[in-house]
Amino acid sequence: MSNNNFENFRIVSDMVDTLTDSDIRKIAGLINKKINQGEKIFNLTIGDFNPKVFPVPNEYMNEVFNAYKERHTNYPPIVGEPELRKTLSKFISDREHLDYSPDEFIVGGGGRPLIFTYFISCVNPDETVVFPVPSWNNNYYAHIVKSKMVIIETSPENNFMPLADSIKPFIKDASLIAMCSPLNPTGTVLQKENLNLLCDLILEENQRRKKANIKPVYLMYDQIYWLLTYKNYKHYNPVSINPEMRKYTLFVDGMSKYFAGTGLRVGWGFADDEVITKMKALFSHMGAFPPKPEQIAASRFLANKEWVDSYIDNFKQEVSKRLFSFYEGFLKLKSKGYKVNAIEPQAAIYLTVQFDLIGLKKPDGKIIQSTEDITNYLIDDAKVGLVPFSAFGSYNNPTWYRLSVGTCTHEEVSEILYNLENSLSKLS
Template sequence: MALELTSLFGPRRDDTVGTMAQGLQGSEILRIAAEIRELVAQGRQVCNLTVGDFDPRHFPIPQALVSGITAGLAAGETNYPPSDGMPALRQAVQRFYERALGLKYPLESVLITAGARPIIYGVFRTVLNPGDTVVYPVPSWNNNHYVHMMGARPVEVKTDAALGFMPTVEQLAPHLSEARLLCLCSPLNPTGTMISPEALRDIGQRVLAENRRREAAGARPLLVLFDQIYWTLTFGERRHVTPLELVPELAPYTVFVDGISKAFAATGVRVGWALGPPSIISRMKDVLGHVGAWAPKAEQVAVARFLDDTAATSTFLDAMRQHLNERLVALHQGFTAMREAGLPVRSIEPQGAIYLSVQFNLVGQGALRTNTDIRKLLLERAGFALVPFQAFGLQEDTGWFRLSVGAVSMEEIRAALPRVEAVLREVAG
């Protein structure tokens, strides 16, 4: 007979967990997802633009990866991999970066992890002491939560829609002298925008100047975490650039965050990689080894083979960009037409990643006082689900939202836009 435990737990007690966990905020996106599930369960039609993920019905992973993972499992690749990753995959990533980005790293600079999140956690955990300052722009993904977990000091730099929510050197410079870590991301989650080469060069040169000053003073350097998990997904004439392409002397201070999650629609396959100074990468390997944050062995073997198949990767990425751009452009054109018709909405032209930034300028219209009010209105009245920028650290109710297109079809987008327009006409009319 099983022991019934429910009655023994009693009411929830916060004193059973530490102060870090008590103060850690849960995911706003997951809370929104619960509302969407409830509406769908009621039979409502919902265009779900909330999740930064891919629906395999619309964006399946490459067949070569499916075959490679299956073959790896059949061959018995099911035990622990090396803590820094399978040598074949580390070498494949090394070749991939040299071939695609013109960056020739030594092998000891490459670390394989279970997706990109452990890399970000690993950088924070490896380089920060409690109380160290972390500078990052807002909106941006999860920097505030990692800062909280490390007991670090956040400096949030609010960015401007006119510049695609990308930071400038003028905005960052006043804070760099006290910072230990600067976090940058391009293409950016949540905005789908990219930093310009000129802005990135200016920031890189300022970081380099700061580190030369610190070296002369015998102080710890300012490090850069550069998240480029979306770098293969760019649209139009936009071209991704790295800090090292523009300021090569930044190499000793920069750690890249990357992997297959977004490029190959493989968020659940869990293979990511970091590239950076060997002195940091070796300690990250030790930190993450204790966490057990390595990617599964069969997946590593399959990804190594796939990255070296340049024809297959290029073909897949071309199709991936086409399908994403089609969805993003349809949304952007729809909102542009609404704006031209006098409705209070605007969007930023797609540049990269899987996201579109849209502003519904409805705060102050009737009972609409916050982004949450706007979000619930669009969800309940138009079946249109999106995420406010508050989920990405921007506190003000400005009407800006992230729309993610990896889990919707073109048909869903075409059906949803007239519903949104009808709601806007009614509210603004």
């Protein structure tokens, strides 16, 4: 049947029809096309790893193989292997001093199904989700649940982290506040004092709601990069800061980032028994759990402190070496008069950089007029792919970018900086 029959009406729900693919993936697609055509492009766009540069821990891999050999091939329990949930409970108790029982965890196929579950569970259509930008994918999840969005623009002065005061005017209408620290795309962390103020806001609002018998506002706290902090920067969580936040905090975490295990798809969420229990039926219908052998392997790996510590020590060293080399390189370029800038790396696998190039003339005589022009010039001339903050929903900062080091070797850093300087020097 010809598609023409469907020209004037939608063949899927309005929500799905209007849901778009992530802008990050679009830029990555453009770069991959060039790479497939034989061009050498340094692709620093993706929040993923080159497994040859950053392999998952050997012990974790071996345990995956072992679990398959042991034929753990039937259904895992819907909310996750009991052994893994027990290990996770101890893992966060040992490392974050958080007290959550194994029943307060849901294990998912990466962090995403938990984010999906939290949005659907906390937000009715037309209710409000508040989130800062730049941030990762909140706009898409808000679209899926048909919520209103309150978007908080942040600025370089605050390392692109939202201040509690900027959320205050919107708290009365919010069903969910979506926060992430360390933050993708910026590689910066929420400061303790600021998080403390945010907790106060939420607790005060929920006291009011309790009296009025109104559903509380929840804080989704995505800490999927939390083991990766550098120098004196620390990761804080709302519940350690204020134990009363236990009732209202929905954690997202997983093996994807700090064990470079994006393809193994083991993530988890944890939250107070009362609220997470309500979400288990929804999760069971989604069926978004990781394969049983991966769950068993994750449990065996996480239970071994020595394996975890030695991997994380080395991983942090390797990632931070690249981040700081880039950072220092950008400062050098800035000191030479190029219109670039960068924020000191604090966490995760990202560096926040600025290419303040709008208004400059390219070698072909054309003027750089937009974020898209900057992105394309860097790809075409410097052969370097970066993601603009606009792809993370921020339109107030058109010259700021995320640089991801998950696919690059340390040796490549100087080559990339050389290419960038060469391209910047051609602008007038």
